Amino acid sequence: DDGIVINNVRKDYRIGKNAVTIFSDLTMTIGAGDFVAIVGPSGSGKSTLLNLIGGIDRPDGGDINFGHARISRMSESALTKWRGANVGFVFQFYNLMPMLTAEQNIELPLLLTSLTARQRRERVETILSLVGLTDRRKHLPSELSGGQQQRVGIARALASDPKLLLCDEPTGDLDRSSAEEVLAMLRILNAELGKTIVMVTHDDMAARSAKRVLRLDKGQFVEREAA
Numbered sequence: 001d002d003g004i005v006i007n008n009v010r011k012d013y014r015i016g017k018n019a020v021t022i023f024s025d026l027t028m029t030i031g032a033g034d035f036v037a038i039v040g041p042s043g044s045g046k047s048t049l050l051n052l053i054g055g056i057d058r059p060d061g062g063d064i065n066f067g068h069a070r071i072s073r074m075s076e077s078a079l080t081k082w083r084g085a086n087v088g089f090v091f092q093f094y095n096l097m098p099m100l101t102a103e104q105n106i107e108l109p110l111l112l113t114s115l116t117a118r119q120r121r122e123r124v125e126t127i128l129s130l131v132g133l134t135d136r137r138k139h140l141p142s143e144l145s146g147g148q149q150q151r152v153g154i155a156r157a158l159a160s161d162p163k164l165l166l167c168d169e170p171t172g173d174l175d176r177s178s179a180e181e182v183l184a185m186l187r188i189l190n191a192e193l194g195k196t197i198v199m200v201t202h203d204d205m206a207a208r209s210a211k212r213v214l215r216l217d218k219g220q221f222v223e224r225e226a227a
């Protein structure tokens, strides 16, 4: 099973001679197929946690496991490979390449895989239709609405068919109706494709889309029942 297990994790940032402890002893489990919203005050370490779970950053103590993989102990190259196969990232400001079309943005992560051009094209086709953007495939990000750009961002995150989607404020730059559209998509990816989703958010509507809400405050988690 590909659950995430975080055991006694410590994370410090060093700034010059000073160290700031973000968590000293964080423990939690996120089951495979779960949809978790992480909420809490600005600066509480939500993005840090997402970076630790996604193997972009490493803990200073404790361990993080994804299924049988102990990601906190992997070498840099093993971690990069693990990330490419297992994790998709969705960002607040989409992080699309402005001079590439929707379909080229989605294809980008596939260029790092062993898929042939034909297999990449088929994969992009499938994902475009999944996120409802087939008729926008040739558009540049600047020619798309915010909601459409975020759907391209989600499609790119899905390109290599990862089990885990990590979303940092995915609705933070969207109006209500675009936000609802993006959240509906995340709920479908979770319920129908079984993606495990961990989403950092300040948005109550987004938090209500999740199955679990974890509040991070002063380096500890408090579980709240999802509404």
Ligand code: ADP
Binding pocket: 013, 014, 015, 022, 040, 041, 042, 043, 044, 045, 046, 047, 048, 049
């Ligand atoms: P949140 O996402 O909850 O707003 P962050 O994880 O971004 O919180 O940041 C938690 C704290 O750690 C903040 O005080 C932030 O300024 C600090 N921080 C984050 N990243 C770094 C870094 N790379 N170096 C030093 N301090 C950092």
Ligand code: ADP
Binding pocket: 042, 043, 047, 048
């Ligand atoms: P958010 O609050 O949405 O996480 P921030 O602007 O606080 O956004 O941080 C964005 C990123 O910048 C963080 O994930 C972290 O890597 C980096 N960062 C934040 N605070 C600091 C800091 N004090 N020093 C260095 N890097 C930081």
